[in-house]
Amino acid sequence: MIDQQQTSPSNGEPMIICRQINKWFGEFHVLRDVSVEVAPQEVVVVIGPSGSGKSTFIRCINRLEEHQEGTIIVDGIELGNDLRNIAAIRREIGMVFQQFNLFPHKTVLENITLAPMKVRHTSRDKAEAKAKELLARVGIPEQADKYPGQLSGGQQQRVAIARALAMEPKIMLFDEPTSALDPEMIKEVLDVMKELARSGMTMLVVTHEMSFAREVADRILFFDQGRIVEQGTPQYFFEEAQHPRTKLFLSQIL
Amino acid sequence: MATISDSRSGGLARSVVNYDEPPVKSPPLLAVGPLAWVRRNLFHSWFDTILTLVSAVVIISVLSSFVAWAIGQANWAVVTFNMRLLMLGRFPVDAEWRVALLTAIGAFAVGMSLAVWLRVSRTIVLIVTLSLAFIFISASLITAYVPQSPSYVAAGNNEIVYSASNETPQAQLGFIAKAGETVSVRMADQYAANDPSLSGVYGFSDKAAALLANAAANRLDTAARIESFKAQLSSDLLTTGQRARLNTQLAKLEVPPAITETYTLNQTPIKIRILRGTTLEALATGTLTTGAPAIKVTLPADGWYVLEKIPADSEAKGAALLEVGGISPILERSFTVSGDLDAGGNITATSRVSQYIRVTDNFTTQEIRPAPDDKNVPMAILIDNAYRGNHTFPDFLRLFVAPFFDVIKVPLLIILIATVIGYISADLIDRFAPPSQKKQRTSRRVVTWLLIAFPVIMFGLVYGVGNVLPLTDTRRWGGLLLTIMLTVVAIIASFPLGVALALGRRSDLPVISVASTIYIEIIRGVPLITVLFMAQLLLPLVNPSLAEMPNVFRAMIAITLFNAAYLAENVRGGLQAIPYGQQEAAKALGLNSWQITMNITLPQALRVIFPALVGMVISLFKDTSLVTIVGLLDLTGTAQNIVTQTEFLGLRRETLLFITLLYFGISYVIAGVSRRIETSGAGATLLARKI
Numbered sequence: 013m014i015d016q017q018q019t020s021p022s023n024g025e026p027m028i029i030c031r032q033i034n035k036w037f038g039e040f041h042v043l044r045d046v047s048v049e050v051a052p053q054e055v056v057v058v059i060g061p062s063g064s065g066k067s068t069f070i071r072c073i074n075r076l077e078e079h080q081e082g083t084i085i086v087d088g089i090e091l092g093n094d095l096r097n098i099a100a101i102r103r104e105i106g107m108v109f110q111q112f113n114l115f116p117h118k119t120v121l122e123n124i125t126l127a128p129m130k131v132r133h134t135s136r137d138k139a140e141a142k143a144k145e146l147l148a149r150v151g152i153p154e155q156a157d158k159y160p161g162q163l164s165g166g167q168q169q170r171v172a173i174a175r176a177l178a179m180e181p182k183i184m185l186f187d188e189p190t191s192a193l194d195p196e197m198i199k200e201v202l203d204v205m206k207e208l209a210r211s212g213m214t215m216l217v218v219t220h221e222m223s224f225a226r227e228v229a230d231r232i233l234f235f236d237q238g239r240i241v242e243q244g245t246p247q248y249f250f251e252e253a254q255h256p257r258t259k260l261f262l263s264q265i266l
Numbered sequence: 267m268a269t270i271s272d273s274r275s276g277g278l279a280r281s282v283v284n285y286d287e288p289p290v291k292s293p294p295l296l297a298v299g300p301l302a303w304v305r306r307n308l309f310h311s312w313f314d315t316i317l318t319l320v321s322a323v324v325i326i327s328v329l330s331s332f333v334a335w336a337i338g339q340a341n342w343a344v345v346t347f348n349m350r351l352l353m354l355g356r357f358p359v360d361a362e363w364r365v366a367l368l369t370a371i372g373a374f375a376v377g378m379s380l381a382v383w384l385r386v387s388r389t390i391v392l393i394v395t396l397s398l399a400f401i402f403i404s405a406s407l408i409t410a411y412v413p414q415s416p417s418y419v420a421a422g423n424n425e426i427v428y429s430a431s432n433e434t435p436q437a438q439l440g441f442i443a444k445a446g447e448t449v450s451v452r453m454a455d456q457y458a459a460n461d462p463s464l465s466g467v468y469g470f471s472d473k474a475a476a477l478l479a480n481a482a483a484n485r486l487d488t489a490a491r492i493e494s495f496k497a498q499l500s501s502d503l504l505t506t507g508q509r510a511r512l513n514t515q516l517a518k519l520e521v522p523p524a525i526t527e528t529y530t531l532n533q534t535p536i537k538i539r540i541l542r543g544t545t546l547e548a549l550a551t552g553t554l555t556t557g558a559p560a561i562k563v564t565l566p567a568d569g570w571y572v573l574e575k576i577p578a579d580s581e582a583k584g585a586a587l588l589e590v591g592g593i594s595p596i597l598e599r600s601f602t603v604s605g606d607l608d609a610g611g612n613i614t615a616t617s618r619v620s621q622y623i624r625v626t627d628n629f630t631t632q633e634i635r636p637a638p639d640d641k642n643v644p645m646a647i648l649i650d651n652a653y654r655g656n657h658t659f660p661d662f663l664r665l666f667v668a669p670f671f672d673v674i675k676v677p678l679l680i681i682l683i684a685t686v687i688g689y690i691s692a693d694l695i696d697r698f699a700p701p702s703q704k705k706q707r708t709s710r711r712v713v714t715w716l717l718i719a720f721p722v723i724m725f726g727l728v729y730g731v732g733n734v735l736p737l738t739d740t741r742r743w744g745g746l747l748l749t750i751m752l753t754v755v756a757i758i759a760s761f762p763l764g765v766a767l768a769l770g771r772r773s774d775l776p777v778i779s780v781a782s783t784i785y786i787e788i789i790r791g792v793p794l795i796t797v798l799f800m801a802q803l804l805l806p807l808v809n810p811s812l813a814e815m816p817n818v819f820r821a822m823i824a825i826t827l828f829n830a831a832y833l834a835e836n837v838r839g840g841l842q843a844i845p846y847g848q849q850e851a852a853k854a855l856g857l858n859s860w861q862i863t864m865n866i867t868l869p870q871a872l873r874v875i876f877p878a879l880v881g882m883v884i885s886l887f888k889d890t891s892l893v894t895i896v897g898l899l900d901l902t903g904t905a906q907n908i909v910t911q912t913e914f915l916g917l918r919r920e921t922l923l924f925i926t927l928l929y930f931g932i933s934y935v936i937a938g939v940s941r942r943i944e945t946s947g948a949g950a951t952l953l954a955r956k957i
Contacts, residue, residue, distance in 0.1 A: 076850055102856040113851035117870050126865060127855035172851075179855060 025088070027052045027183060027214045028073060033082035035068060042068050043079065044238040050183075055215045057225040060235030061261060066218045069235065070185045073216065074105040087182055103131060106176030110188040112168045114160035120147070120171050121156040124178045132179065139178070146174040150204050166197030170204055177208075184208065186217040222265065226250060234258050338656035342666040343625050343648075344917040345924040347597060348908050349673045352925065355744015355899050356601075364727040364735070365747060369677070370684040375720055377688020378713040384942055386689070398675075398682055405671035412664045414626065417593045417651065418454055418467055420474035421536045421575035422585035424529050428481035435474040435585060439573045440543065440643035441593045442622050442631050443565050449592035451538050451573065452560035458532040458587055461485055461524050467587075468655030470595055472646070475587055476654050482525040489521045532556045534577050534584035543570025543636035543643075553578050554588070569633040570622075572643050594626040595648040597913055627669050648913050721758045724751070740816040744899040746928065748818070752890040752900065756825040757883055763826065764833025769863065771838055782834070789831035794892055797828045802896045821893045829886055836878045840871030880940035884933045901925050 026049035035043040042065045050056050058066045071077040073084060075091055075098045084091040086101045115123050124143035128134040134142070147153045150170040152163075160168055169189055176184060186205065190198040202224050209215055209228045219225065225232055225246060232249040234242045234257075242255045253259055296302050308318045345352070354365060380386050420426065420435040443449065457464050457479075465483035467475065495516045499509065525531070533556070540550045540563050549571075550563035565571060575588060600620040623630045625648050636643050644650075657665065692709040699708040728751060730737035743751065770782030789797070801824035806813035812820075844867050852862040872879070894903035905925045909918040 074854055076853060099856060099858070102854060105854070107851075107854035109847060109851060109854075111845075111847050113845075113847040115848065115851070115866055115870075117873060127857060130861050130865065131856040175855070185854075 026050055027054070027087060028216070029083070029085040030073070031083045033069070033072060033079045033084065035065075035072065035077065035079045035081075042238050043072070046082070046238075046240055048233065048240065050214060050216060052182075052214055053212045054230045055209045055213075055217065055228055056231050056233060057229035058216065058218045058233045058235060059220065059222075059225060059261075060233075060241075064235040065238040066233075066235040067187050070187060070216050070218055073183075073185060074102050074107055076107075103179060104181055105183045105185060106179055106181035107185040108169070108172050108176055108187065108189045110191050112160070112165070112172045112192070114168055114172055114175070116160050119157050119159055120152075120163070123160065123171060124175045127175070128178050143174070143178060146177050147171075149177075149207075150174045151200070164197060165193045166200045169193065169197075169201045173201075173204055173208070183214045183216065186215065186219065188218050188220070190219065190221055220265070222250075234261070236261070337659060337662045340666075340920050341653070341917055342670065342920055342924075344908065344914045344920050346628065346666070346669045346673050347623065347625065348904075348914075348921075351908065352745045352901065352904055352928075354747045355904055356742040357744065357747060358738060358742060359601075361736075361738055366677075366680070368724055368727045370680060371723060372720065373681040373684035374688035374691075375713065375716045377685035377690075378692040378709065378716065379688075380685070381689045381692035382707065382710050382713050394682065398678055401671045401675050401678065405668050405675060408663045408668040408671075409627070412660045412668075414591075414594070414664050415469045415658070415661050416589045416591045417595075417646070418457075418469055418471040418475040418479075418654075419573075419575065419588050419590055419593075420472060420478060420585055421588055422529070422534055422577055422583075423580070424583055424585045426474050426477045426481070426529065426585060428477045428484065431473075431477055433474040433477050435575070436472070436644050437574060437576050438638070438643050439472070439575070439593070440570060440636055440645040441573065442570055442596055442624055442629065442633075443568070443592060444629055445565060445567045447592055448562055448564050449540060449571070449573070449590065450560040450562040451540075451554065451575075451588055451590050453532045453536075453554050453556050453558065454587040454589035455532060455556055458526060458556070460526055464526055464531070464587075466655070468658070469653065469661070470593075470646075470651045471654045473650050474585075476652070478525060478529065478531070478585065478587060479654060481522075485522050485525060488519055492516065492519050492521065495519070530584035532586050534579070534582045534586055536575050536586045536588065537578045539574040541572040541574060541636075541638075542566070543572060543633065546572070546636065546638055554586070560591075568629075569631050570636050572636055572638070593646055594624050595646050595651040597623045597625055597648050598645075599623060626665055628672065721754050724754060740818040743818055745904045746901050748893075748898060749887070749890050749900040749902075751818075752822060752825060752893065753883070753887045755822045756829050756886060756890075759822070759826040760829035760833055763830035765837050765868070767830060767834035768837035768841060769868075771834065772841060786831045786834050789828055790835070792828075794825070794828050794889055795895060797824045798892060798896050800824065817896065817898060821896060821898055825886070825890065825893075829882070833879075833882060836875045836882065837868075837871060839878075840873075840875035841867055843874050844870050876944060877940065880936060884936055887933060887936070888929060901928065 028048070028050040030046055030048045033043050033046040034041070046065075046069055048056075058070065060066045068077055072079045073086065073091075087104050089097050089100055089104075091097060091101055114120075115126070118126065121140060121143050124146060125134075125136065125139035128139045128142065129136060144153060144156060147156055150173055152167050152170055155163060155167060155171070160171065163171065173184075173189075189205070190201050193201060198221070202221060205215075205217070205224070206228055217224075217229075227246075229246050231243060232246055233240050234249070234253075234255075236257050242249070242253055242258045244253075249258075250262070253262060296305065309315045354362070357365065419439060420433075422435050425432050425434045454467075457467050461482040464479055465486055467479035471479065495512055498504065499512055499516070504512070522528070535553050535555045537553050538551065538561050539548045540561075541548055549565070550561055552561040554561065573590065573593065575586075577584070577586075598620060599622075600618055619632060620635075621630050621632055622635070622645070635645065653661075653665075692713065695709040695712055696707050726735070728738065728743070728747065729740070767782045767786055770778045771786065773779045773782070798821060801820040802817070805815075805820060805823075848866050848870065849862055852866045857865065890900055891902035893900055894906065899907060902925060905921045908914055909916075909921050914921070
């Protein structure tokens with residue numbers, strides 16, 4: 013069932029390297045000297061109060077936002093202004109959004125097959141076979157011919173995950189994937205994400221789901237005011253966090 | 267079902283469990299059904315009731331006077347007679363088959379689209395079939411069973427004088443008829459007894475007969491006015507001044523002697539001969555006197571005949587009013603045949619042909635008008651033989667309804683058959699062709715291509731294609747054909763231009779964005795008429811070779827350029843309505859910006875603005891009527907032109923009403939189809955979510 017091909021850099025280098033990233037929105041300093049390395053197959057959960065820059069951070073990794081200082085290297089490719097590099101990196105990274113962002117004028121199947129056919133020039137038959145396989149993997153094989161508007165929020169988010177996986181990415185970015193969902197639908201999406209993590213996908217997840225972080229994460233980054241305040245294993249983070257800001261945050265949500 | 271509610275009344279929280287199950291009852295009688303609807307919507311309060319009643323009175327009075335006019339007074343022959351002009355303008359007769367073919371292809375495409383997308387319900391099929399059957403059957407039933415009211419012509423030596431007009435009855439009257447028809451002539455004794463009956467003549471009457479009847483009516487009217495003045499004078503309520511004025515008026519009025527007596531109506535025997543137009547051989551002869559039986563003759567062939575009616579005693583003074591069955595007014599139409607442009611752009615040899623058309627049933631002959639004594643015989647032309655009085659309902663049916671149905675029934679049948687064939691062939695295609703790679707129905711692809719190709723087919727058929735089909739003279743395009751050509755060409759051509767302008771205005775490149783913005787704002791700041799004039803007058807200054815471009819094409823270019831600016835703004839609005847997340851998601855998947863526009867944002871934007879686009883099509887369809895101003899005869903221009911012809915003077919209302927119905931009908935169909943599209947397919951969920 014799990015067939016995600018993991019080709020980590022041969023020399024054991026990290027999948028994502030961020031060095032001293034700085035970013036401003038106008039005068040506002042959103043990211044301040046953020047440096048992170050993510051190893052292949054590692055699941056990194058990013059948490060933090062709203063406005064702390066955690067979404068901006070992961071959106072910088074596939075260039076939905078442009079960082080102004082620092083270096084980002086994904087799978088050995090440096091992210092700069094070179095359009096070919098951006099395109100190459102985007103092919104390696106799948107992304108799932110808070111608002112799903114499915115294409116409402118296309119069926120579920122078309123949503124999933126669009127990018128492989130247009131970007132990777134996969135044949136329609138292959139793309140559709142792959143799409144059906146992915147739909148089965150996220151647990152909704154019967155919804156292939158429906159339009160996104162006909163699905164529940166949880167189903168839509170699972171389609172969004174399948175759509176991202178269809179490009180066979182090496183890295184998956186999740187930007188608060190369960191925040192827009194009704195409580196009873198959160199679990200079905202988290203289950204898919206857990207399965208994905210177990211299959212060895214490199215994942216960067218911005219979320220408020222602490223149970224997910226505790227169960228799945230290899231490492232937790234805590235963001236506040238544009239910088240990484242504290243990071244560590246879930247056990248460390250939830251039990252032994254040192255920084256007062258982290259402690260305050262945890263005391264408010266737990 | 268038990269409900270548990272947490273009641274906090276009185277500050278005490280307690281749980282309540284309700285195990286009762288109230289029975290399900292049917293609603294009160296006045297809460298559902300049509301009666302309830304009427305009560306709720308029309309008579310809800312006393313104010314509603316007053317509004318309802320007032321509107322009802324207004325609507326009924328307007329409608330009833332309209333119906334009375336439409337049946338009694340309107341002359342719809344102008345529409346029936348000019349149907350071809352209104353539809354095709356002066357499009358060459360020998361190229362008419364192209365338009366017929368085009369219509370059939372269009373109907374075929376409509377039929378296929380119905381099968382593929384809309385699935386016609388059985389009720390609609392039934393309604394359409396029955397309406398067409400009704401048109402066919404009623405046209406022939408009316409012709410067969412509603413007798414045509416007779417025409418009235420005067421005969422005699424007396425000059426008939428009334429007011430400023432005078433007219434001596436004509437000795438001969440030329441008319442056209444079909445083989446096998448019967449013509450009968452007798453004295454119109456029912457009108458000749460006295461003036462009240464004479465004033466009641468209704469039906470087609472020649473000038474002299476109309477003068478007789480009008481004179482009688484005027485005499486009765488004068489008598490009535492004198493009576494009313496006398497009645498006023500006999501009362502005591504008038505001031506001296508009023509009394510004096512009335513007396514002066516009264517002194518001017520004088521009741522002439524009875525008209526029937528002045529002209530010794532129907533006292534003079536009239537010699538009748540009915541002649542074959544070509545040979546002038548007499549088919550029937552006889553002398554008519556009061557009470558004599560009608561002289562009848564069955565006509566041997568199609569063509570011209572002459573009714574000769576002269577007093578038996580050439581010295582006798584007097585007049586007779588004859589009732590003639592089987593003669594109807596004629597219209598003369600002369601036109602050019604073979605006026606196409608040849609390869610060098612010159613008009614090929616032309617010849618003018620005169621046609622004579624019977625107003626009542628469009629029976630047409632090209633036989634040459636008889637000319638005994640080398641003088642063209644006076645013919646029963648419509649202007650001189652107008653209908654006197656209000657039409658009776660049977661006359662309305664016979665004179666207007668049946669001929670109108672006769673004109674439209676065959677084209678409608680062709681359209682229906684082509685539609686049905688299209689509908690059936692869509693199913694056949696699916697049955698015999700394997701599904702395509704996209705797993706769509708094959709018919710869907712076929713009809714999509716057909717619809718895309720249709721404008722090209724249309725242009726090719728109407729204009730001509732290089733060496734295959736000879737080019738037609740664009741100056742002869744007209745009527746509804748021109749209106750549709752202008753609309754379709756402008757829409758199709760302005761679409762890519764408008765989308766390009768919209769994308770250009772949103773572009774990150776300042777040059778493109780500024781250029782697009784300037785273009786859009788300039789065009790939107792100028793009225794369409796100005797743009798049309800500019801295309802006519804200024805384009806030749808830009809490049810002299812443009813002066814040779816046909817007027818029609820210049821109008822098409824002008825409308826296209828104009829429409830593109832508005833379309834661009836609509837598209838831009840649609841693009842702005844698409845959430846930015848759509849682009850982000852597409853970017854994250856690795857699509858480039860061109861792919862994002864073509865696959866993600868533009869299709870959604872077009873879906874969002876679809877209702878606005880249809881509104882544009884409809885308003886463009888109507889706005890094309892402005893081309894009249896630059897000398898093109900589209901539907902409106904043709905209608906304007908028709909009512910300036912002598913035969914149809916004063917028939918503006920009928921003509922304009924007809925084109926109004928035509929414009930409305932077509933716009934309504936477009937709007938209806940768009941509503942069906944909006945509520946179906948992929949866009950439906952999108953639109954529903956947006957709203």
